[in-house]
Amino acid sequence: GESVGLHLPTLSVQEGDNSIINCAYSNSASDYFIWYKQESGKGPQFIIDIRSNMDKRQGQRVTVLLNKTVKHLSLQIAATQPGDSAVYFCAEAPWLSGGSNYKLTFGKGTLLTVNP
Amino acid sequence: DAGVIQSPRHEVTEMGQEVTLRCKPISGHDYLFWYRQTMMRGLELLIYFNNNVPIDDSGMPEDRFSAKMPNASFSTLKIQPSEPRDSAVYFCASSLSLNRRGLETFFGQGTRLTVV
Numbered sequence: 001g002e003s004v005g006l007h008l009p010t011l012s013v014q015e016g017d018n019s020i021i022n023c024a025y026s027n028s029a030s031d032y033f034i035w036y037k038q039e040s041g042k043g044p045q046f047i048i049d050i051r052s053n054m055d056k057r058q059g060q061r062v063t064v065l066l067n068k069t070v071k072h073l074s075l076q077i078a079a080t081q082p083g084d085s086a087v088y089f090c091a092e093a094p095w096l097s098g099g100s101n102y103k104l105t106f107g108k109g110t111l112l113t114v115n116p
Numbered sequence: 117d118a119g120v121i122q123s124p125r126h127e128v129t130e131m132g133q134e135v136t137l138r139c140k141p142i143s144g145h146d147y148l149f150w151y152r153q154t155m156m157r158g159l160e161l162l163i164y165f166n167n168n169v170p171i172d173d174s175g176m177p178e179d180r181f182s183a184k185m186p187n188a189s190f191s192t193l194k195i196q197p198s199e200p201r202d203s204a205v206y207f208c209a210s211s212l213s214l215n216r217r218g219l220e221t222f223f224g225q226g227t228r229l230t231v232v
Contacts, residue, residue: 041225044207
C-alpha cells in the first residue's frame with residue numbers, strides 16, 4: 001500500500017510575534033535535553049540545551065522550559081524572524097545519570113513558518 | 117573548522133547495488149553518530165562510535181547495513197545490497213565527550229540517497 005508520511009505539527013506566526021514550540025518526551029531516565037533547528041536541505045543545528053536539574057534556561061532570543069512532572073519541554077522564540085522558519089526538534093538523552101550514554105533520541109519535529 | 121563533512125551529497129543508485137556513504141568528523145571529536153531521516157520515521161540513530169569503537173548499533177535496521185570507523189577522521193556507512201526503502205537522508209554527526217557543559221552534537225549536511 002501507499003506509505004503515509006510523517007505529518008509534522010505546524011506553527012505559523014507573524015514576524016515579530018513570539019513563538020512557542022512544544023515537545024513531550026517519554027523516557028523518565030532522560031536528564032538532558034536539546035533543541036535543534038533544521039532548515040531545508042541542511043543538517044540539524046544546535047540551539048540550546050537544558051539539564052534536568054533546571055526548569056528554565058535562556059539564550060539569545062530563545063528560552064527553554066522543562067517540566068519534568070509531565071515530561072514536557074518547550075522552546076520559546078522571542079520576536080520571531082523569517083530566518084527562524086525551519087523544523088524544530090527536541091532531543092533527549094539519559095546522559096547525566098552516568099554510563100556515558102551519548103545516545104540522543106529525537107522527537108518528530110515541528111514546522112515553524114514565519115510570515116513577513 | 118569546516119564542520120562535519122559528508123560525501124556524496126546526493127546518491128542515486130539501482131536496487132541491489134552497494135552504496136557507501138562517507139563522513140569526516142570534526143577534528144578532535146571522539147564521538148561519531150550515523151542517523152537516518154525519513155518522512156515516515158523522522159530522525160533515527162543507526163549507530164555511534166566512541167574513539168573509533170562501535171558502542172551501540174541497535175538502530176542498524178538489517179545486516180545489509182554496516183558501519184566502520186578505521187581512524188578518528190573517517191567513517192563509512194555501507195548498504196549492500198541497497199533497496200528502495202533505504203531511500204532517505206543519512207546524517208553523520210560528531211561530538212566531544214570532554215565538553216561537560218553539554219552534549220552539543222554537530223551534524224553534517226547529509227547524503228540524500230535514492231534507490232530506484
